[in-house]
Amino acid sequence: MTEQTPTTAVATSILTTDRLTKSFGGVHAVNEASVTFLDGKINGLIGPNGSGKTTFFNCVTGMIKPDSGSVQLRGRDITRWAPHKIARAGLGRSFQLCRTFPRMTVLENMLVAVQPHTLGDYLGGSHAPSTVERARAMLARVGIDHLENAEARDLSYGQQKLLELGSTLMSDPPFVMLDEPAGGVNPSLIERIAVLIRELNDEGTTFLIVEHNMDLIMKLCDHIVVFDRGAPIATGTADVIQSDPRVLEAYLGV
Ligand SMILES: Nc1ncnc2c1ncn2[C@@H]1O[C@H](COP(=O)(O)OP(=O)(O)O)[C@@H](O)[C@H]1O
Ligand SMILES: [Mg+2]
Structure with missing residues:
Protein backbone atom coordinates (compact mmCIF):
# COMPACT_ATOMS: atom_id res chain seq x y z
CA MET A 1 0.00 0.00 0.00
CA THR A 2 1.38 3.39 -0.90
CA GLU A 3 1.48 6.11 1.70
CA GLN A 4 -0.81 9.02 1.04
CA THR A 5 -0.34 12.58 2.14
CA PRO A 6 -3.22 14.13 4.08
CA THR A 7 -4.16 16.33 1.15
CA THR A 8 -4.61 13.46 -1.25
CA ALA A 9 -5.83 10.81 1.16
CA VAL A 10 -9.29 9.53 0.36
CA ALA A 11 -11.30 9.00 3.52
CA THR A 12 -12.50 5.44 3.84
CA SER A 13 -15.80 4.31 5.23
CA ILE A 14 -16.06 2.96 8.75
CA LEU A 15 -19.82 2.55 8.58
CA THR A 16 -22.04 2.35 5.52
CA THR A 17 -25.73 1.59 5.32
CA ASP A 18 -27.57 0.65 2.19
CA ARG A 19 -31.30 1.43 2.07
CA LEU A 20 -31.64 0.72 5.77
CA THR A 21 -35.31 0.67 6.75
CA LYS A 22 -37.23 0.29 10.00
CA SER A 23 -40.91 1.00 10.51
CA LYS A 53 -31.61 9.19 14.49
CA THR A 54 -32.02 6.92 17.51
CA THR A 55 -33.72 4.24 15.44
CA PHE A 56 -30.85 4.37 12.94
CA PHE A 57 -28.40 4.11 15.81
CA ASN A 58 -30.27 1.14 17.29
CA CYS A 59 -30.37 -0.67 13.94
CA VAL A 60 -26.65 -0.18 13.41
CA THR A 61 -25.69 -1.33 16.90
CA GLY A 62 -27.96 -4.39 16.78
CA MET A 63 -30.41 -3.23 19.44
CA ILE A 64 -33.26 -3.50 16.98
CA LYS A 65 -33.46 -5.43 13.75
CA PRO A 66 -34.00 -3.43 10.58
CA ASP A 67 -36.85 -4.46 8.28
CA SER A 68 -34.58 -4.30 5.26
CA GLY A 69 -31.33 -2.87 3.99
CA SER A 70 -27.82 -3.56 5.21
CA VAL A 71 -25.13 -2.27 7.54
CA GLN A 72 -21.41 -2.57 6.88
CA LEU A 73 -18.76 -1.96 9.49
CA ARG A 74 -15.33 -1.54 7.85
CA GLY A 75 -16.67 -3.34 4.81
CA ARG A 76 -18.01 -6.27 6.81
CA ASP A 77 -21.73 -6.97 6.72
CA ILE A 78 -23.00 -6.77 10.32
CA THR A 79 -26.72 -6.52 9.52
CA ARG A 80 -28.76 -8.21 12.24
CA TRP A 81 -25.72 -9.20 14.28
CA ALA A 82 -26.35 -9.36 18.01
CA PRO A 83 -25.24 -6.27 19.95
CA HIS A 84 -22.45 -8.05 21.85
CA LYS A 85 -20.98 -9.35 18.61
CA ILE A 86 -21.04 -5.86 17.11
CA ALA A 87 -19.39 -4.53 20.26
CA ARG A 88 -16.68 -7.18 19.93
CA ALA A 89 -16.14 -6.04 16.35
CA GLY A 90 -15.05 -2.70 17.81
CA LEU A 91 -18.16 -0.58 18.02
CA GLY A 92 -18.73 1.02 21.42
CA ARG A 93 -21.93 2.90 22.12
CA SER A 94 -23.76 5.05 24.58
CA PHE A 95 -27.49 5.52 24.96
CA GLN A 96 -29.67 8.61 24.57
CA LEU A 97 -31.10 7.88 27.99
CA CYS A 98 -28.44 6.91 30.49
CA ARG A 99 -27.76 3.29 31.12
CA THR A 100 -25.81 3.13 34.31
CA PHE A 101 -26.34 0.76 37.22
CA PRO A 102 -27.99 3.07 39.74
CA ARG A 103 -27.09 1.22 42.91
CA MET A 104 -23.50 0.53 42.00
CA THR A 105 -20.77 3.01 42.70
CA VAL A 106 -19.21 5.04 39.93
CA LEU A 107 -16.05 2.92 40.03
CA GLU A 108 -18.08 -0.30 39.99
CA ASN A 109 -19.97 0.94 36.94
CA MET A 110 -16.66 1.45 35.18
CA LEU A 111 -15.44 -2.02 36.10
CA VAL A 112 -18.54 -3.89 34.95
CA ALA A 113 -18.10 -2.20 31.60
CA VAL A 114 -14.99 -4.30 30.95
CA GLN A 115 -16.95 -7.48 31.46
CA PRO A 116 -15.50 -9.37 34.37
CA HIS A 117 -15.82 -13.10 34.02
CA THR A 118 -18.61 -13.43 36.53
CA LEU A 119 -20.36 -11.14 38.92
CA GLY A 120 -18.75 -13.18 41.73
CA ASP A 121 -15.30 -12.35 40.37
CA TYR A 122 -16.21 -8.77 40.29
CA LEU A 123 -17.72 -8.65 43.77
CA GLY A 124 -14.76 -10.61 45.02
CA GLY A 125 -12.56 -7.82 43.74
CA SER A 126 -10.63 -9.94 41.31
CA HIS A 127 -10.17 -7.17 38.76
CA ALA A 128 -6.53 -6.73 37.96
CA PRO A 129 -5.18 -3.60 39.62
CA SER A 130 -4.38 -2.28 36.18
CA THR A 131 -8.07 -2.37 35.29
CA VAL A 132 -8.94 -0.42 38.41
CA GLU A 133 -6.19 2.06 37.62
CA ARG A 134 -7.45 2.41 34.09
CA ALA A 135 -10.99 2.96 35.40
CA ARG A 136 -9.74 5.69 37.70
CA ALA A 137 -7.73 7.29 34.93
CA MET A 138 -10.79 7.28 32.68
CA LEU A 139 -12.93 8.76 35.44
CA ALA A 140 -10.36 11.53 35.76
CA ARG A 141 -10.54 12.09 32.04
CA VAL A 142 -14.29 12.49 32.08
CA GLY A 143 -13.97 14.60 35.21
CA ILE A 144 -15.81 12.56 37.82
CA ASP A 145 -12.96 10.77 39.59
CA HIS A 146 -13.86 12.57 42.81
CA LEU A 147 -17.16 10.67 42.72
CA GLU A 148 -15.78 7.14 42.42
CA ASN A 149 -17.45 5.96 45.61
CA ALA A 150 -20.78 7.65 45.02
CA GLU A 151 -23.69 5.53 43.86
CA ALA A 152 -24.57 6.25 40.26
CA ARG A 153 -28.14 7.15 41.24
CA ASP A 154 -26.80 10.05 43.32
CA LEU A 155 -25.06 11.71 40.37
CA SER A 156 -26.59 14.57 38.45
CA TYR A 157 -27.91 13.69 35.02
CA GLY A 158 -24.87 15.28 33.38
CA GLN A 159 -22.51 13.34 35.63
CA GLN A 160 -24.34 10.14 34.77
CA LYS A 161 -23.84 10.89 31.08
CA LEU A 162 -20.13 11.36 31.76
CA LEU A 163 -20.07 8.06 33.62
CA GLU A 164 -21.76 6.34 30.73
CA LEU A 165 -19.28 7.86 28.31
CA GLY A 166 -16.40 6.76 30.54
CA SER A 167 -17.73 3.22 30.79
CA THR A 168 -18.22 3.07 27.01
CA LEU A 169 -14.55 3.99 26.63
CA MET A 170 -13.31 1.38 29.11
CA SER A 171 -13.15 -1.31 26.43
CA ASP A 172 -11.06 0.97 24.15
CA PRO A 173 -13.42 0.76 21.19
CA PRO A 174 -11.85 2.04 17.97
CA PHE A 175 -15.27 3.31 16.87
CA VAL A 176 -17.62 5.00 19.30
CA MET A 177 -21.23 5.95 18.66
CA LEU A 178 -22.78 8.41 21.09
CA ASP A 179 -26.50 9.17 21.16
CA GLU A 180 -27.05 12.72 22.36
CA PRO A 181 -24.01 12.95 24.65
CA ALA A 182 -24.92 16.57 25.35
CA GLY A 183 -28.65 16.05 25.91
CA GLY A 184 -29.64 17.44 29.31
CA VAL A 185 -26.02 18.22 30.16
CA ASN A 186 -25.00 21.67 31.39
CA PRO A 187 -22.76 23.81 29.15
CA SER A 188 -19.54 23.35 31.11
CA LEU A 189 -19.92 19.57 31.01
CA ILE A 190 -20.76 19.75 27.30
CA GLU A 191 -17.47 21.56 26.79
CA ARG A 192 -15.66 18.85 28.72
CA ILE A 193 -17.27 16.17 26.57
CA ALA A 194 -16.30 18.07 23.41
CA VAL A 195 -12.66 18.36 24.50
CA LEU A 196 -12.52 14.69 25.39
CA ILE A 197 -14.00 13.61 22.07
CA ARG A 198 -11.44 15.71 20.24
CA GLU A 199 -8.55 14.30 22.28
CA LEU A 200 -9.68 10.73 21.75
CA ASN A 201 -10.10 11.41 18.05
CA ASP A 202 -6.54 12.75 17.92
CA GLU A 203 -5.48 9.48 19.53
CA GLY A 204 -7.21 7.53 16.76
CA THR A 205 -10.78 6.87 17.88
CA THR A 206 -13.48 7.35 15.24
CA PHE A 207 -16.75 8.87 16.43
CA LEU A 208 -20.31 9.01 15.25
CA ILE A 209 -22.23 11.50 17.33
CA VAL A 210 -25.99 11.64 17.13
CA GLU A 211 -27.02 15.00 18.47
CA HIS A 212 -29.76 17.51 18.61
CA ASN A 213 -27.34 20.25 19.63
CA MET A 214 -26.38 21.80 16.31
CA ASP A 215 -23.70 24.04 17.80
CA LEU A 216 -21.82 21.11 19.27
CA ILE A 217 -22.01 19.14 16.05
CA MET A 218 -20.94 22.06 13.87
CA LYS A 219 -17.99 22.73 16.15
CA LEU A 220 -16.82 19.13 16.47
CA CYS A 221 -17.62 17.22 13.34
CA ASP A 222 -15.60 16.72 10.18
CA HIS A 223 -18.40 14.97 8.35
CA ILE A 224 -22.11 15.49 8.98
CA VAL A 225 -25.20 13.69 7.76
CA VAL A 226 -28.57 15.38 8.19
CA PHE A 227 -31.66 13.21 8.57
CA ASP A 228 -35.21 14.20 7.90
CA ARG A 229 -38.06 11.71 8.06
CA GLY A 230 -35.77 8.74 8.31
CA ALA A 231 -33.41 9.46 5.44
CA PRO A 232 -30.43 11.68 4.67
CA ILE A 233 -31.21 15.04 3.09
CA ALA A 234 -27.68 16.48 3.19
CA THR A 235 -24.11 15.33 3.76
CA GLY A 236 -20.89 17.26 4.12
CA THR A 237 -18.79 19.55 6.27
CA ALA A 238 -20.33 22.02 8.73
CA ASP A 239 -20.01 24.84 6.18
CA VAL A 240 -21.79 22.87 3.50
CA ILE A 241 -24.55 21.72 5.84
CA GLN A 242 -25.20 25.13 7.33
CA SER A 243 -25.82 26.71 3.98
CA ASP A 244 -27.95 23.90 2.57
CA PRO A 245 -31.52 25.10 1.97
CA ARG A 246 -32.95 21.64 2.64
CA VAL A 247 -31.35 21.62 6.10
CA LEU A 248 -32.69 25.07 6.91
CA GLU A 249 -36.10 23.97 5.77
CA ALA A 250 -36.05 20.79 7.84
CA TYR A 251 -35.03 22.68 10.97
CA LEU A 252 -36.73 25.98 10.56
CA GLY A 253 -39.52 25.21 8.17
CA VAL A 254 -38.39 28.08 5.93
N1 LIG B 1 -40.25 1.72 19.67
C1 LIG B 1 -41.00 2.54 18.90
N2 LIG B 1 -42.30 2.30 18.67
C2 LIG B 1 -43.04 3.10 17.89
N3 LIG B 1 -42.57 4.20 17.28
C3 LIG B 1 -41.28 4.50 17.47
C4 LIG B 1 -40.43 3.70 18.29
N4 LIG B 1 -39.18 4.25 18.28
C5 LIG B 1 -39.26 5.34 17.51
N5 LIG B 1 -40.51 5.49 17.02
C6 LIG B 1 -40.97 6.57 16.10
O1 LIG B 1 -40.04 6.61 15.03
C7 LIG B 1 -39.76 7.95 14.68
C8 LIG B 1 -38.27 8.22 14.81
O2 LIG B 1 -37.94 8.22 16.20
P1 LIG B 1 -36.44 8.33 16.71
O3 LIG B 1 -35.62 7.34 15.99
O4 LIG B 1 -36.47 8.25 18.19
O5 LIG B 1 -36.05 9.80 16.24
P2 LIG B 1 -34.93 10.82 16.79
O6 LIG B 1 -33.93 10.05 17.58
O7 LIG B 1 -34.38 11.45 15.55
O8 LIG B 1 -35.66 11.84 17.63
C9 LIG B 1 -40.65 8.83 15.55
O9 LIG B 1 -41.83 9.12 14.85
C10 LIG B 1 -40.91 7.94 16.74
O10 LIG B 1 -42.13 8.29 17.36
MG1 LIG C 1 -33.20 10.23 19.56
Whole structure:
Protein backbone atom coordinates (compact mmCIF):
# COMPACT_ATOMS: atom_id res chain seq x y z
CA MET A 1 0.00 0.00 0.00
CA THR A 2 1.38 3.39 -0.90
CA GLU A 3 1.48 6.11 1.70
CA GLN A 4 -0.81 9.02 1.04
CA THR A 5 -0.34 12.58 2.14
CA PRO A 6 -3.22 14.13 4.08
CA THR A 7 -4.16 16.33 1.15
CA THR A 8 -4.61 13.46 -1.25
CA ALA A 9 -5.83 10.81 1.16
CA VAL A 10 -9.29 9.53 0.36
CA ALA A 11 -11.30 9.00 3.52
CA THR A 12 -12.50 5.44 3.84
CA SER A 13 -15.80 4.31 5.23
CA ILE A 14 -16.06 2.96 8.75
CA LEU A 15 -19.82 2.55 8.58
CA THR A 16 -22.04 2.35 5.52
CA THR A 17 -25.73 1.59 5.32
CA ASP A 18 -27.57 0.65 2.19
CA ARG A 19 -31.30 1.43 2.07
CA LEU A 20 -31.64 0.72 5.77
CA THR A 21 -35.31 0.67 6.75
CA LYS A 22 -37.23 0.29 10.00
CA SER A 23 -40.91 1.00 10.51
CA PHE A 24 -43.01 0.98 13.64
CA GLY A 25 -46.56 0.31 12.53
CA GLY A 26 -47.16 2.95 9.91
CA VAL A 27 -44.23 5.14 10.97
CA HIS A 28 -41.20 4.91 8.70
CA ALA A 29 -38.66 5.74 11.39
CA VAL A 30 -35.72 4.93 9.11
CA ASN A 31 -36.63 4.96 5.46
CA GLU A 32 -34.20 3.54 2.90
CA ALA A 33 -31.28 5.37 4.47
CA SER A 34 -28.02 4.99 2.54
CA VAL A 35 -25.21 6.81 4.33
CA THR A 36 -21.48 6.61 4.86
CA PHE A 37 -19.45 7.66 7.88
CA LEU A 38 -15.70 8.10 7.68
CA ASP A 39 -12.88 6.26 9.38
CA GLY A 40 -10.71 8.35 11.67
CA LYS A 41 -13.15 11.25 11.74
CA ILE A 42 -15.64 12.79 14.09
CA ASN A 43 -18.87 12.10 12.22
CA GLY A 44 -22.18 13.69 13.10
CA LEU A 45 -25.76 12.64 12.54
CA ILE A 46 -28.29 15.38 13.12
CA GLY A 47 -31.92 15.98 12.34
CA PRO A 48 -35.13 17.26 13.88
CA ASN A 49 -36.80 15.35 16.69
CA GLY A 50 -38.39 12.18 15.40
CA SER A 51 -36.27 12.10 12.23
CA GLY A 52 -35.05 8.59 13.02
CA LYS A 53 -31.61 9.19 14.49
CA THR A 54 -32.02 6.92 17.51
CA THR A 55 -33.72 4.24 15.44
CA PHE A 56 -30.85 4.37 12.94
CA PHE A 57 -28.40 4.11 15.81
CA ASN A 58 -30.27 1.14 17.29
CA CYS A 59 -30.37 -0.67 13.94
CA VAL A 60 -26.65 -0.18 13.41
CA THR A 61 -25.69 -1.33 16.90
CA GLY A 62 -27.96 -4.39 16.78
CA MET A 63 -30.41 -3.23 19.44
CA ILE A 64 -33.26 -3.50 16.98
CA LYS A 65 -33.46 -5.43 13.75
CA PRO A 66 -34.00 -3.43 10.58
CA ASP A 67 -36.85 -4.46 8.28
CA SER A 68 -34.58 -4.30 5.26
CA GLY A 69 -31.33 -2.87 3.99
CA SER A 70 -27.82 -3.56 5.21
CA VAL A 71 -25.13 -2.27 7.54
CA GLN A 72 -21.41 -2.57 6.88
CA LEU A 73 -18.76 -1.96 9.49
CA ARG A 74 -15.33 -1.54 7.85
CA GLY A 75 -16.67 -3.34 4.81
CA ARG A 76 -18.01 -6.27 6.81
CA ASP A 77 -21.73 -6.97 6.72
CA ILE A 78 -23.00 -6.77 10.32
CA THR A 79 -26.72 -6.52 9.52
CA ARG A 80 -28.76 -8.21 12.24
CA TRP A 81 -25.72 -9.20 14.28
CA ALA A 82 -26.35 -9.36 18.01
CA PRO A 83 -25.24 -6.27 19.95
CA HIS A 84 -22.45 -8.05 21.85
CA LYS A 85 -20.98 -9.35 18.61
CA ILE A 86 -21.04 -5.86 17.11
CA ALA A 87 -19.39 -4.53 20.26
CA ARG A 88 -16.68 -7.18 19.93
CA ALA A 89 -16.14 -6.04 16.35
CA GLY A 90 -15.05 -2.70 17.81
CA LEU A 91 -18.16 -0.58 18.02
CA GLY A 92 -18.73 1.02 21.42
CA ARG A 93 -21.93 2.90 22.12
CA SER A 94 -23.76 5.05 24.58
CA PHE A 95 -27.49 5.52 24.96
CA GLN A 96 -29.67 8.61 24.57
CA LEU A 97 -31.10 7.88 27.99
CA CYS A 98 -28.44 6.91 30.49
CA ARG A 99 -27.76 3.29 31.12
CA THR A 100 -25.81 3.13 34.31
CA PHE A 101 -26.34 0.76 37.22
CA PRO A 102 -27.99 3.07 39.74
CA ARG A 103 -27.09 1.22 42.91
CA MET A 104 -23.50 0.53 42.00
CA THR A 105 -20.77 3.01 42.70
CA VAL A 106 -19.21 5.04 39.93
CA LEU A 107 -16.05 2.92 40.03
CA GLU A 108 -18.08 -0.30 39.99
CA ASN A 109 -19.97 0.94 36.94
CA MET A 110 -16.66 1.45 35.18
CA LEU A 111 -15.44 -2.02 36.10
CA VAL A 112 -18.54 -3.89 34.95
CA ALA A 113 -18.10 -2.20 31.60
CA VAL A 114 -14.99 -4.30 30.95
CA GLN A 115 -16.95 -7.48 31.46
CA PRO A 116 -15.50 -9.37 34.37
CA HIS A 117 -15.82 -13.10 34.02
CA THR A 118 -18.61 -13.43 36.53
CA LEU A 119 -20.36 -11.14 38.92
CA GLY A 120 -18.75 -13.18 41.73
CA ASP A 121 -15.30 -12.35 40.37
CA TYR A 122 -16.21 -8.77 40.29
CA LEU A 123 -17.72 -8.65 43.77
CA GLY A 124 -14.76 -10.61 45.02
CA GLY A 125 -12.56 -7.82 43.74
CA SER A 126 -10.63 -9.94 41.31
CA HIS A 127 -10.17 -7.17 38.76
CA ALA A 128 -6.53 -6.73 37.96
CA PRO A 129 -5.18 -3.60 39.62
CA SER A 130 -4.38 -2.28 36.18
CA THR A 131 -8.07 -2.37 35.29
CA VAL A 132 -8.94 -0.42 38.41
CA GLU A 133 -6.19 2.06 37.62
CA ARG A 134 -7.45 2.41 34.09
CA ALA A 135 -10.99 2.96 35.40
CA ARG A 136 -9.74 5.69 37.70
CA ALA A 137 -7.73 7.29 34.93
CA MET A 138 -10.79 7.28 32.68
CA LEU A 139 -12.93 8.76 35.44
CA ALA A 140 -10.36 11.53 35.76
CA ARG A 141 -10.54 12.09 32.04
CA VAL A 142 -14.29 12.49 32.08
CA GLY A 143 -13.97 14.60 35.21
CA ILE A 144 -15.81 12.56 37.82
CA ASP A 145 -12.96 10.77 39.59
CA HIS A 146 -13.86 12.57 42.81
CA LEU A 147 -17.16 10.67 42.72
CA GLU A 148 -15.78 7.14 42.42
CA ASN A 149 -17.45 5.96 45.61
CA ALA A 150 -20.78 7.65 45.02
CA GLU A 151 -23.69 5.53 43.86
CA ALA A 152 -24.57 6.25 40.26
CA ARG A 153 -28.14 7.15 41.24
CA ASP A 154 -26.80 10.05 43.32
CA LEU A 155 -25.06 11.71 40.37
CA SER A 156 -26.59 14.57 38.45
CA TYR A 157 -27.91 13.69 35.02
CA GLY A 158 -24.87 15.28 33.38
CA GLN A 159 -22.51 13.34 35.63
CA GLN A 160 -24.34 10.14 34.77
CA LYS A 161 -23.84 10.89 31.08
CA LEU A 162 -20.13 11.36 31.76
CA LEU A 163 -20.07 8.06 33.62
CA GLU A 164 -21.76 6.34 30.73
CA LEU A 165 -19.28 7.86 28.31
CA GLY A 166 -16.40 6.76 30.54
CA SER A 167 -17.73 3.22 30.79
CA THR A 168 -18.22 3.07 27.01
CA LEU A 169 -14.55 3.99 26.63
CA MET A 170 -13.31 1.38 29.11
CA SER A 171 -13.15 -1.31 26.43
CA ASP A 172 -11.06 0.97 24.15
CA PRO A 173 -13.42 0.76 21.19
CA PRO A 174 -11.85 2.04 17.97
CA PHE A 175 -15.27 3.31 16.87
CA VAL A 176 -17.62 5.00 19.30
CA MET A 177 -21.23 5.95 18.66
CA LEU A 178 -22.78 8.41 21.09
CA ASP A 179 -26.50 9.17 21.16
CA GLU A 180 -27.05 12.72 22.36
CA PRO A 181 -24.01 12.95 24.65
CA ALA A 182 -24.92 16.57 25.35
CA GLY A 183 -28.65 16.05 25.91
CA GLY A 184 -29.64 17.44 29.31
CA VAL A 185 -26.02 18.22 30.16
CA ASN A 186 -25.00 21.67 31.39
CA PRO A 187 -22.76 23.81 29.15
CA SER A 188 -19.54 23.35 31.11
CA LEU A 189 -19.92 19.57 31.01
CA ILE A 190 -20.76 19.75 27.30
CA GLU A 191 -17.47 21.56 26.79
CA ARG A 192 -15.66 18.85 28.72
CA ILE A 193 -17.27 16.17 26.57
CA ALA A 194 -16.30 18.07 23.41
CA VAL A 195 -12.66 18.36 24.50
CA LEU A 196 -12.52 14.69 25.39
CA ILE A 197 -14.00 13.61 22.07
CA ARG A 198 -11.44 15.71 20.24
CA GLU A 199 -8.55 14.30 22.28
CA LEU A 200 -9.68 10.73 21.75
CA ASN A 201 -10.10 11.41 18.05
CA ASP A 202 -6.54 12.75 17.92
CA GLU A 203 -5.48 9.48 19.53
CA GLY A 204 -7.21 7.53 16.76
CA THR A 205 -10.78 6.87 17.88
CA THR A 206 -13.48 7.35 15.24
CA PHE A 207 -16.75 8.87 16.43
CA LEU A 208 -20.31 9.01 15.25
CA ILE A 209 -22.23 11.50 17.33
CA VAL A 210 -25.99 11.64 17.13
CA GLU A 211 -27.02 15.00 18.47
CA HIS A 212 -29.76 17.51 18.61
CA ASN A 213 -27.34 20.25 19.63
CA MET A 214 -26.38 21.80 16.31
CA ASP A 215 -23.70 24.04 17.80
CA LEU A 216 -21.82 21.11 19.27
CA ILE A 217 -22.01 19.14 16.05
CA MET A 218 -20.94 22.06 13.87
CA LYS A 219 -17.99 22.73 16.15
CA LEU A 220 -16.82 19.13 16.47
CA CYS A 221 -17.62 17.22 13.34
CA ASP A 222 -15.60 16.72 10.18
CA HIS A 223 -18.40 14.97 8.35
CA ILE A 224 -22.11 15.49 8.98
CA VAL A 225 -25.20 13.69 7.76
CA VAL A 226 -28.57 15.38 8.19
CA PHE A 227 -31.66 13.21 8.57
CA ASP A 228 -35.21 14.20 7.90
CA ARG A 229 -38.06 11.71 8.06
CA GLY A 230 -35.77 8.74 8.31
CA ALA A 231 -33.41 9.46 5.44
CA PRO A 232 -30.43 11.68 4.67
CA ILE A 233 -31.21 15.04 3.09
CA ALA A 234 -27.68 16.48 3.19
CA THR A 235 -24.11 15.33 3.76
CA GLY A 236 -20.89 17.26 4.12
CA THR A 237 -18.79 19.55 6.27
CA ALA A 238 -20.33 22.02 8.73
CA ASP A 239 -20.01 24.84 6.18
CA VAL A 240 -21.79 22.87 3.50
CA ILE A 241 -24.55 21.72 5.84
CA GLN A 242 -25.20 25.13 7.33
CA SER A 243 -25.82 26.71 3.98
CA ASP A 244 -27.95 23.90 2.57
CA PRO A 245 -31.52 25.10 1.97
CA ARG A 246 -32.95 21.64 2.64
CA VAL A 247 -31.35 21.62 6.10
CA LEU A 248 -32.69 25.07 6.91
CA GLU A 249 -36.10 23.97 5.77
CA ALA A 250 -36.05 20.79 7.84
CA TYR A 251 -35.03 22.68 10.97
CA LEU A 252 -36.73 25.98 10.56
CA GLY A 253 -39.52 25.21 8.17
CA VAL A 254 -38.39 28.08 5.93
N1 LIG B 1 -40.25 1.72 19.67
C1 LIG B 1 -41.00 2.54 18.90
N2 LIG B 1 -42.30 2.30 18.67
C2 LIG B 1 -43.04 3.10 17.89
N3 LIG B 1 -42.57 4.20 17.28
C3 LIG B 1 -41.28 4.50 17.47
C4 LIG B 1 -40.43 3.70 18.29
N4 LIG B 1 -39.18 4.25 18.28
C5 LIG B 1 -39.26 5.34 17.51
N5 LIG B 1 -40.51 5.49 17.02
C6 LIG B 1 -40.97 6.57 16.10
O1 LIG B 1 -40.04 6.61 15.03
C7 LIG B 1 -39.76 7.95 14.68
C8 LIG B 1 -38.27 8.22 14.81
O2 LIG B 1 -37.94 8.22 16.20
P1 LIG B 1 -36.44 8.33 16.71
O3 LIG B 1 -35.62 7.34 15.99
O4 LIG B 1 -36.47 8.25 18.19
O5 LIG B 1 -36.05 9.80 16.24
P2 LIG B 1 -34.93 10.82 16.79
O6 LIG B 1 -33.93 10.05 17.58
O7 LIG B 1 -34.38 11.45 15.55
O8 LIG B 1 -35.66 11.84 17.63
C9 LIG B 1 -40.65 8.83 15.55
O9 LIG B 1 -41.83 9.12 14.85
C10 LIG B 1 -40.91 7.94 16.74
O10 LIG B 1 -42.13 8.29 17.36
MG1 LIG C 1 -33.20 10.23 19.56
